[in-house]
Amino acid sequence: MKIEKKIHPKDTMSSEERIQAAVNLQTPDRVPVAPLFYYFVANYNNMSFAELYDPVKYFNGLSCVFDELGPWDAHYFVNAYDKELIAFVIPMKLLEPGEELPENTMRQFLEAEIMTPDDYEWIIEEASKIRSLAYARLVIERLIPRIWPDAVPRGWKAYKAMIPLITRNTLLLKREIERWRKRGVTPLHQFAFEAAFDTFSLARGLIEFSKDLSRYPDKVIKASDALTESYAFLIKATCRILKVKRAEIFVHRSSNDFISPRQFMKFSLPSLKTLVEKLAQDGISSILHCDGNWDLNLELMREFPAGRVVMQCDGTSDIFKAKEIIGDRVCIYGDVPANLLALGSPAQVDEYCHRLIEQVGKGGGFILGSGCELAPNAKPENVKVMMQSVVKYGYYTQSKE
Amino acid sequence: MSDEIATLIAELEESKTLEAIRKSLREGEDPVVLIESLRKGMETVGERFEKKEYFLSELIMSAEIFKQGVALIEPHLKTTEEKPSKTVVIGTVKGDIHDIGKNIVATMLRCVGFNVSDLGVDVDPRAFAEEARKAGECIVALSGLLTVAFDSMKETVSAIEEAGLREKVKIMIGGGAVNEKVLEYSKADAYGRNAMDAVRIARDLL
Structure with missing residues (x-):
């Protein structure tokens, strides 16, 4: 469905055209804004966190935020209405609100060894058999059954448990996306995935994985490579199903908070670059969810194909430096920090958004967003100021050309 | 050798x-x-x-x-009379169970000779105060990844104050979203961005 509706009176582009222009490093009519909402929706609507798993309640809650504090340009969703599917983004054991945790406590992940060193071998051996399915097989047959041993059996039997969940979530997302499109809001991405290196880091646990990098570096590299084709296959398929040309790829563990630029270049970048290039050949842009500090990886990110990659910053990287170093090749996205939205004043949020729009938004290639997920305890007045800043300062025709 | x-x-x-x-x-x-x-x-x-x-x-x-x-x-090693080392009471604050950063900081502090008392995760403010009372002159190190940890950090500082220990205890905070603003909000003494910051701050504070 093509988006016709304009979300602000002075807009000359649809939200889809605006987001895609920014991704392509062009100058849209104004700076687009696309925050990631999750727990804030519950807090704002007096819902429990556990209720966010209910697609109707989540949609209605988010609609209420949209009507009262929005609008925004893109629907940036957390793609799981069943907790088992979270493993595609964060393959870790987790504690859930309303289950292991009190109702209004955020979901928390446990550093446990979900993946073993033998799994590297399995990936290298097995992946070479059916390359396009290697990643799905790793997650469905091995990781999810270890995270949820009571709900999902191991091996091939896991598909019996997982296929209905994957189908249900895909249909729910498809419907949700269409409803947002009708409101003039474009989907930011397809079904999101964690990149290979980062999947290993999360599933092995930070301590064990740090040792792996020293003890079996070659296995880590070979296993990452072995998964690349299957990532491309899955991403292309989900892009087709949800009719989006942008892929959300999480790289939670590739920042300089965890690894050195040397390790990034050796372990994480090669398979990520191959994946981005494979997707670019199909006209799909990659949105890299770059949590943590990436300052020393920036130069290396110049290796990505120009105009095909978005760097999403969470408030930890120097976003202004990112614009300077890679702004001519990579669209910059972010980064109103959680602590500013939770503890700052509306004037401080306004000032920061203004600075982002003026400096990082200069010439286009910029999407305003929250640093990672919008802080669950963000002050609503701060969120509103952030949304309005693109109208106040963001029109290129007025102030930027 | x-x-x-x-x-x-x-x-x-x-x-x-x-x-x-x-x-x-x-x-x-x-x-x-x-x-x-x-x-x-x-x-x-x-x-x-x-x-x-x-x-x-x-x-x-x-x-x-x-x-x-x-x-x-x-x-x-033969058992010897060692002079007692300085104590750091460390834990992840109430409402937060993330422990990886806290564990790394605890390990690094131990490596450089601090006596570390690790209270674990989701630690009640009063438990920090109680442990600080036992330790005497010490550092309390509060860890937290989530933004909800800001309030718990503030409450822990208050609990230490209410226990009448604030003069004797130095408090440092660290983890994910902690910055100058959170330091000011929590009323702790210092904040660190990483494990080596924590080592440097701990040495400076004592």
């Missing part, structure tokens, strides 16, 4: 460091000297981390080698 051990651990040579320790022990080297060389090597690791030559994964690997090295040496 002891200098070699310091160099090997600083270079993150796991098997070579452990082999050098085994060899030194066989040759009758003083185990205290060997522990000291491991510590010296860890100081070099810390310096490289500060200079951004090493990053967290290297810090973790060095701590792993340190741990294995100490395990080899320990059975050879």
Whole structure:
């Protein structure tokens, strides 16, 4: 469905055209804004966190935020209405609100060894058999059954448990996306995935994985490579199903908070670059969810194909430096920090958004967003100021050309 | 040999460091000297981390080698009267169960000679105050990844104040979203962005 509706009176582009222009490093009519909402929706609507798993309640809650504090340009969703599917983004054991945790406590992940060193071998051996399915097989047959041993059996039997969940979530997302499109809001991405290196880091646990990098570096590299084709296959398929040309790829563990630029270049970048290039050949842009500090990886990110990659910053990287170093090749996205939205004043949020729009938004290639997920305890007045800043300062025709 | 051990651990040579320790022990080297060389090597690791030559994964690997090295040496150590080291009471604050950063900070503090009392995760403000009372003059290190941790950090500082311990106790905070603003909000004494910051701050505070 093509988006016709304009979300602000002075807009000359649809939200889809605006987001895609920014991704392509062009100058849209104004700076687009696309925050990631999750727990804030519950807090704002007096819902429990556990209720966010209910697609109707989540949609209605988010609609209420949209009507009262929005609008925004893109629907940036957390793609799981069943907790088992979270493993595609964060393959870790987790504690859930309303289950292991009190109702209004955020979901928390446990550093446990979900993946073993033998799994590297399995990936290298097995992946070479059916390359396009290697990643799905790793997650469905091995990781999810270890995270949820009571709900999902191991091996091939896991598909019996997982296929209905994957189908249900895909249909729910498809419907949700269409409803947002009708409101003039474009989907930011397809079904999101964690990149290979980062999947290993999360599933092995930070301590064990740090040792792996020293003890079996070659296995880590070979296993990452072995998964690349299957990532491309899955991403292309989900892009087709949800009719989006942008892929959300999480790289939670590739920042300089965890690894050195040397390790990034050796372990994480090669398979990520191959994946981005494979997707670019199909006209799909990659949105890299770059949590943590990436300052020393920036130069290396110049290796990505120009105009095909978005760097999403969470408030930890120097976003202004990112614009300077890679702004001519990579669209910059972010980064109103959680602590500013939770503890700052509306004037401080306004000032920061203004600075982002003026400096990082200069010439286009910029999407305003929250640093990672919008802080669950963000002050609503701060969120509103952030949304309005693109109208106040963001029109290129007025102030930027 | 002891200098070699310091160099090997600083270079993150796991098997070579452990082999050098085994060899030194066989040759009758003083185990205290060997522990000291491991510590010296860890100081070099810390310096490289500060200079951004090493990053967290290297810090973790060095701590792993340190741990294995100490395990080899320990059975050879004679019990001696050691002067008590300074205490850091550490924990992840109430409402937050993330412990990886807290564990790394605790390990690094132990590596440089602090006595670390680790209260675990989701720690009640009163438990921090109680442990600080037992420790006397000490540092309380509060860890938290989530933004909800800001309030728990503030409550913990208040609990320590209410227990009448604020004069004796220095409080440092750290983790994910902690910055100057959170420091101001929580009324702690200092904040750190990483494990080596924590070591530097702990040394400065005492």
